[in-house]
Amino acid sequence: xxxxxxxxxxxxxxxxxxxxxxxxxxxxxxxxxxxxxxxxxxxxxxxxxxxxxxxxxxxxxxxxxxxxxxxxxxxxxxxxxxxxxxxxxxxxxxxxxxxxxxxxxxxxxxxxxxxxxxxxxxxxxxxxxxxxxxxxxxxxxxxxxxxxxxxxxxxxxxxxxxxxxxxxxxxxxxxxxxxxxxxxxxxxxxxxxxxxxxxxxxxxxxxxxxxxxxxxxxxxx
Amino acid sequence: xxxxxxxxxxxxxxxxxxxxxxxxxxxxxxxxxxxxxxxxxxxxxxxxxxxxxxxxxxxxxxxxxxxxxxxxxxxxxxxxxxxxxxxxxxxxxxxxxxxxxxxxxxxxxxxxxxxxxxxxxxxxxxxxxxxxxxxxxxxxxxxxxxxxxxxxxxxxxxxxxxxxxxxxxxxxxxxxxxxxxxxxxxxxxxxxxxxxxxxxxxxxxxxxxxxxxxxxxxxxxxxxxxxxxxxxxxxxxxxxxxxxxxxxxxxxxxxxxxxxxxxxxxxxxxxxxxxxxxxxxxxxxxxxxxxxxxxxxxxxxxxxxxxxxxxxxxxxxxxxxxxxxxxxxxxxxxxxxxxxxxxxxxxxxxxxxxxxxxxxxxxxxxxxxxxxxxxxxxxxxxxxxxxxxxxxxxxxxxxxxxxxxxxxxxxxxxxxxxx
Numbered sequence: 216x217x218x219x220x221x222x223x224x225x226x227x228x229x230x231x232x233x234x235x236x237x238x239x240x241x242x243x244x245x246x247x248x249x250x251x252x253x254x255x256x257x258x259x260x261x262x263x264x265x266x267x268x269x270x271x272x273x274x275x276x277x278x279x280x281x282x283x284x285x286x287x288x289x290x291x292x293x294x295x296x297x298x299x300x301x302x303x304x305x306x307x308x309x310x311x312x313x314x315x316x317x318x319x320x321x322x323x324x325x326x327x328x329x330x331x332x333x334x335x336x337x338x339x340x341x342x343x344x345x346x347x348x349x350x351x352x353x354x355x356x357x358x359x360x361x362x363x364x365x366x367x368x369x370x371x372x373x374x375x376x377x378x379x380x381x382x383x384x385x386x387x388x389x390x391x392x393x394x395x396x397x398x399x400x401x402x403x404x405x406x407x408x409x410x411x412x413x414x415x416x417x418x419x420x421x422x423x424x425x426x427x428x429x430x431x432x433x434x435x436x
Numbered sequence: 437x438x439x440x441x442x443x444x445x446x447x448x449x450x451x452x453x454x455x456x457x458x459x460x461x462x463x464x465x466x467x468x469x470x471x472x473x474x475x476x477x478x479x480x481x482x483x484x485x486x487x488x489x490x491x492x493x494x495x496x497x498x499x500x501x502x503x504x505x506x507x508x509x510x511x512x513x514x515x516x517x518x519x520x521x522x523x524x525x526x527x528x529x530x531x532x533x534x535x536x537x538x539x540x541x542x543x544x545x546x547x548x549x550x551x552x553x554x555x556x557x558x559x560x561x562x563x564x565x566x567x568x569x570x571x572x573x574x575x576x577x578x579x580x581x582x583x584x585x586x587x588x589x590x591x592x593x594x595x596x597x598x599x600x601x602x603x604x605x606x607x608x609x610x611x612x613x614x615x616x617x618x619x620x621x622x623x624x625x626x627x628x629x630x631x632x633x634x635x636x637x638x639x640x641x642x643x644x645x646x647x648x649x650x651x652x653x654x655x656x657x658x659x660x661x662x663x664x665x666x667x668x669x670x671x672x673x674x675x676x677x678x679x680x681x682x683x684x685x686x687x688x689x690x691x692x693x694x695x696x697x698x699x700x701x702x703x704x705x706x707x708x709x710x711x712x713x714x715x716x717x718x719x720x721x722x723x724x725x726x727x728x729x730x731x732x733x734x735x736x737x738x739x740x741x742x743x744x745x746x747x748x749x750x751x752x753x754x755x756x757x758x759x760x761x762x763x764x765x766x767x768x769x770x771x772x773x774x775x776x777x778x779x780x781x782x783x784x785x786x787x788x789x790x791x792x793x794x795x796x797x798x799x800x801x802x803x804x805x806x807x808x809x810x811x812x813x814x815x816x817x818x819x820x821x822x823x824x825x826x827x828x829x830x831x832x833x834x835x836x837x838x839x840x841x842x843x844x845x846x847x848x849x850x851x852x853x854x855x
Contacts, residue, residue: 246772247779252845270809270848273769273789273797277847295847299771299788303845396789396796402570 238300239337246300251310253279253293263364265356268349274298276306276353282361288318298346301339305332305347309354321358327351344432345395379420382413387424394428401425452781453827457759457820458610458645459785464670470714471672474707482704483693492706499713506720507662507679508653515696516709519676520644520665521560526678526700527640527661528564528604530686532574535601549601550575554587555803556609558642583805584752585614593624600637607646611787611800611816612751613760615650622658638684644668648719649727649757660684664716666708670821671715675708730758730819733828737761737817740832744839746852750801750814759819764801764810766850768842773815776838782831787814809850
């Protein structure tokens with residue numbers, strides 16, 4: 216057995232997406248050198264701010280925006296994130312997308328989807344997709360906050376879910392969250408939500424929703 | 437970040453310091469040498485009666501004897517299989533499937549076997565148990581450990597009923613390294629069996645993390661089933677072992693040619709078994725000396741990292757493996773910290789949800805009564821034969837900057853009085 220420290224040539228080459236780089240270069244760039252994060256809140260006069268998640272869930276994102284009142288464009292966006300590499304990179308990328316050029320209008324920013332951010336990051340590993348979906352929610356919450364401050368309450372949009380399990384009051388959003396959290400089967404979703412244990416009649420619909428959200432976020436199987 | 441000279445050491449084929457020995461260890465050169473002849477020279481199938489087959493059969497018997505000696509057991513009690521996971525599964529499914537008929541005869545056809553385990557087992561134990569419970573095939577009691585990560589003998593004892601068929605408690609925990617009182621639990625089970633004149637419950641222990649550090653004498657531990665594998669003790673991956681005490685009834689889960697006393701069919705992995713025997717022999721022979729060396733390094737790392745504010749040690753300070761340090765850093769997320777360490781050439785692991793395939797935070801750290809926040813921010817450093825004092829000091833040097841950097845971009849600032 217000779218020098219083991221020398222990298223040996225192996226016949227079996229690593230697969231293209233086989234782990235050698237779990238994250239894309241662009242994800243790493245934003246993770247190791249995050250753009251636009253809030254270094255010091257004192258003295259920063261935000262026109263709107265929003266926060267979603269909880270440290271218990273593993274992700275918290277907070278977003279501050281400055282808005283041009285004439286053009287309704289976002290002039291500045293600062294953020295802070297508690298979360299993994301995907302979460303940090305996704306919020307960083309979101310801040311770039313929202314403020315690049317002359318800045319997105321509030322209505323453009325409101326329809327920014329996690330998929331758009333993921334695409335600009337050149338994709339995320341499948342099981343990390345769920346980490347990237349909170350940034351846009353925090354942004355929408357900041358936009359609502361802006362409208363609230365401006366007194367334009369008619370423009371506030373509250374997201375609410377549809378109740379699937381009438382006994383446990385579990386909504387389609389809960390199922391969506393469970394799938395984003397890695398649940399693949401009914402059994403997984405039940406471990407997380409207990410859905411259908413009190414109201415078994417909803418199980419076929421739950422199964423359908425699982426398939427729907429799996430396809431939406433992770434593509435066809 | 438402050439420039440720290442990257443360590444010149446090589447680990448896993450790249451520059452850096454490997455501190456993830458609980459995940460897997462590099463193979464010892466002597467183990468590789470011990471395996472080599474069985475790939476291309478002595479490649480016979482031990483079931484063949486011709487000369488090449490009998491050479492392989494001889495080595496297989498030798499490996500069995502060598503391992504049995506370290507376990508203070510009989511050679512025929514060694515059942516080789518594909519790894520720790522298969523061994524755990526075989527112990528659980530094998531007992532559940534073999535006991536059903538007998539239980540129904542005694543308690544009626546609706547009787548369901550009862551199994552006791554801890555809340556901090558490896559997924560290779562918990563997942564099959566949860567699956568069986570979900571299907572209604574067993575009743576399950578999960579014993580919560582104390583906040584130091586140690587299961588109480590009394591709690592196990594009190595959970596035993598006349599329908600308990602198996603108690604399975606790991607020897608040392610893979611995440612926080614806490615050592616369970618296996619010998620005492622074993623004694624309590626023996627006492628119960630004697631008093632109730634029953635052969636049940638059987639006692640199984642997963643000792644994959646314990647090998648190389650703790651005594652594996654099955655007579656002292658009073659276990660009926662014991663799981664070991666190669667990949668954690670400088671041996672090959674893909675080889676494992678279930679010690680099955682003579683007289684213990686266990687139903688095979690893999691059927692075929694009837695190898696391994698009909699308990700586990702399939703042509704034996706002769707190179708793997710030779711490697712496992714060699715690795716276990718080396719690990720157990722040097723375990724006391726190596727443990728004493730690592731305890732010093734462990735404690736230095738532990739104390740060094742705990743100087744960082746808002747950090748907490750997970751698991752008992754003393755009753756833990758000599759190579760395990762597990763610390764939660766509040767307000768930051770473990771995967772992010774792990775990857776910043778990776779960029780500095782330090783390879784460790786985390787109990788954060790984001791780093792797991794299930795996307796749930798470590799069930800082990802949660803079972804300590806720690807918060808979700810603490811579980812998400814936990815880092816595990818597991819030392820090994822290559823670890824030096826210089827490595828420890830390097831980690832102590834780079835860690836504070838990483839924590840500071842991630843806290844700067846974190847919106848969370850937990851009140852430590854709550855934890």
